[in-house]
Amino acid sequence: DSGVTQTPKHLITATGQRVTLRCSPRSGDLSVYWYQQSLDQGLQFLIQYYNGEERAKGNILERFSAQQFPDLHSELNLSSLELGDSALYFCASSPQGAYTEAFFGQGTRLTVV
Amino acid sequence: AQTVTQSQPEMSVQEAETVTLSCTYDTSESDYYLFWYKQPPSRQMILVIRQEAYKQQNATENRFSVNFQKAAKSFSLKISDSQLGDAAMYFCAYRRIGQFYFGTGTSLTVIP
Numbered sequence: 526d527s528g529v530t531q532t533p534k535h536l537i538t539a540t541g542q543r544v545t546l547r548c549s550p551r552s553g554d555l556s557v558y559w560y561q562q563s564l565d566q567g568l569q570f571l572i573q574y575y576n577g578e579e580r581a582k583g584n585i586l587e588r589f590s591a592q593q594f595p596d597l598h599s600e601l602n603l604s605s606l607e608l609g610d611s612a613l614y615f616c617a618s619s620p621q622g623a624y625t626e627a628f629f630g631q632g633t634r635l636t637v638v
Numbered sequence: 639a640q641t642v643t644q645s646q647p648e649m650s651v652q653e654a655e656t657v658t659l660s661c662t663y664d665t666s667e668s669d670y671y672l673f674w675y676k677q678p679p680s681r682q683m684i685l686v687i688r689q690e691a692y693k694q695q696n697a698t699e700n701r702f703s704v705n706f707q708k709a710a711k712s713f714s715l716k717i718s719d720s721q722l723g724d725a726a727m728y729f730c731a732y733r734r735i736g737q738f739y740f741g742t743g744t745s746l747t748v749i750p
Contacts, residue, residue: 527682556736562681567742568729580736613681617738624671624690627731627738629683 531630543604550618557599560615644741651720659715661730670734672713678726
């Protein structure tokens with residue numbers, strides 16, 4: 526158990542809909558990262574938050590947005606969903622410090638039908 | 639931008655044998671960290687081993703060790719005495735300050 530909690534584990538929704546994925550980082554971790562992993566693909570970095578502020582942005586679509594709340598949990602909002610958005614979405618957290626590893630949640634498997 | 643390259647999309651190894659997975663990276667920095675993550679069929683991302691760039695000694699964790707060649711920007715993972723449970727996708731990752739950069743992964747099959 527990495528200590529990072531993601532909910533829900535599975536999500537099935539229709540095209541055009543909007544969903545929210547939730548992540549609770551490890552206790553004390555200030556950084557949260559979101560990644561997308563399509564079937565048999567690598568990890569695509571979406572966005573990073575540090576202590577409530579956006580720190581870095583990757584290949585995140587305009588239909589996607591995220592935020593980190595004062596209690597450090599984070600949410601990834603996906604809207605106007607398309608079939609191609611079906612993927613495994615990972616949240617990871619890391620402690621303060623530039624060179625520590627990232628701890629991953631178990632991911633949310635999103636299926637858009 | 640930093641890039642991480644894993645040139646072997648797939649590898650296989652006989653059980654109990656040794657296999658080496660390759661990783662190269664591109665950076666102009668001198669201070670950074672490198673990691674190997676394992677993703678078994680459960681899809682959970684599990685840290686296997688990490689290496690600090692300022693350390694010349696190669697990291698070792700039980701049957702897992704790395705060959706870190708800083709000048710060549712190479713960071714390979716050696717798995718000794720391979721076990722069936724080692725079958726997974728392996729990702730190499732580079733970290734500099736806040737950002738992580740992942741390779742595209744190597745799928746390892748362990749043959750009984």
